Amino acid sequence: MTRSTPVRVALIGARGFGRVHLENLERLRAAGLAELIGVVDPQEPPAEVAELWHRDLDSLLASRADAPPEVVIIATPIDTHLPLAQQALAAGAHVYLEKPPVPSLADHAVLEAAAAAAGRAVQIGFQARGGAGVDVLRELVASGELGEIGTVRVYGAWSRDRAYYRRSRWAGRRRLDGHRVADGVATNPLAHGVHAGLVIAGIDRLADIASVTTELRRAHDIEADDTTFLRIDPVTDPARPRPSVVCALTTTAPDQSPPWVEITGEKGTARLHYTEDLTRRTDADGTVTEDRHPRTDLVENLLAHVRDPAVELLCPAAATAPFSAVLEAIQSAPDPAPISSEHVTWHGEGDAARPVVHGIEQALLSALETGAPFSRDGVAWACEDAITTWHPSAPAPQEPSTPAHPADAAPAPTTTTGSRADGRDAPDEENRS
Secondary structure, three states: OOOOOOEEEEEEOOOOHHHHHHHHHHHHHHOOOEEEEEEEOOOOOOHHHHHHEEOOHHHHHHHOOOOOOOEEEEOOOHHHHHHHHHHHHHOOOEEEEOOOOOOOHHHHHHHHHHHHHHOOOEEEOOHHHHEHHHHHHHHHHHHOOOOOOOEEEEEEEOEOOHHHHHOOOOOOOOEEOOEEOOOOOOOOOOHHHHHHHHHHHOOOOHHHEEEEEEEEEEOOOOOOOOEEEEEEEEOOOOOOOOOEEEEEEEOEOOOOOOOEEEEEEOOEEEEEEOOOOEEEEEEOOOOEEEEEOOEOOHHHHHHHHHHOOOOOOOOEHHHHHHHHHHHHHHHHOOOOEEOOHHHEEEEOOHHHOEEEEOOHHHHHHHHHHHOOOHHHHOOOOOOHHHEEEEOOOOOOOOOOOOOOOHHHOOOOOOOOOOOOOOOOOOOOOOOOO
């Protein structure tokens, strides 16, 4: 192989966000970077790739024994990620795995071990990590250019209707068929912001986390959280002080606005609108500077790494362990309590109906300002009993997180966990992550 030889790619999951991957792979094919050699899906894929269709990965691998895939892209339900990734790695392929990578912290360790044993790379699809603005804010924190940064603030106010949580069996669920699926506002639609906040704060390893405080609520008739406070506090390290990460997130806003990550010091403020790759910096003297940042496609970055290992991955699995710790904290907390109907107004009818929590945007902003959970900030619909603090040393729940084999996973894994970082719906009515 030469650096100019297209990388052989297989895609698992052709619907939902898998359709976005198909479009991107066509772009990469036209650029001479990728060759799509197989599509795996329990149901027939789009007509344009019907000749490449296989019902399972075993069938595809058997048909391509002479020239197997070098990269396998996995865009399937959360609970199928680990077994499919293990199978692809064992077959000698590098893996692109949609976010969240796995439904538990223990599974994350298994994933890293499988990649190390296979000597292959695993890239995780936190798309915001491809934007250069994340590195700009990370450097501002590390350099002290804006002064000491006490917290990295993550704001996400999105709106989702009933159809969003009815698009698949696992949507809005914490568990399904006796094992974890780990859906929720912080672990799926607004996970990009949570991960970006951790990167900007310099919380790069599990060992960097001292505790994660959560307050999980829901206005939708679902099992998972749709309105969430998170505070990730780092371990004390005088040699490398890190700020805390505070997140206030919802899918119950009256209108959807661009999410952002912000840092503030005595010398100024910098806010990154990561879906727009736009940074707005305000210095202490009032000077405002705006910068647009380039974005690198994470699949393209993985293909470049496969052809030239000197090209560093932007979002390797090991770098997402802190996010999996946050997911573990959320999943270890009690099921989210419903927000009383007196604090919620529903708009629309049927599947198009969507809840709006009264004063939600101000509640999110206030929590970010104080760094305290909603209920400790005097929010009427909040509940202090919902506050839980998790530590990395806490014992894991006894419930199984993933099935032992892909065949035991949720049936018909045609929907995907990947969501666009800009919040646009995936082009399939079954899945709009």
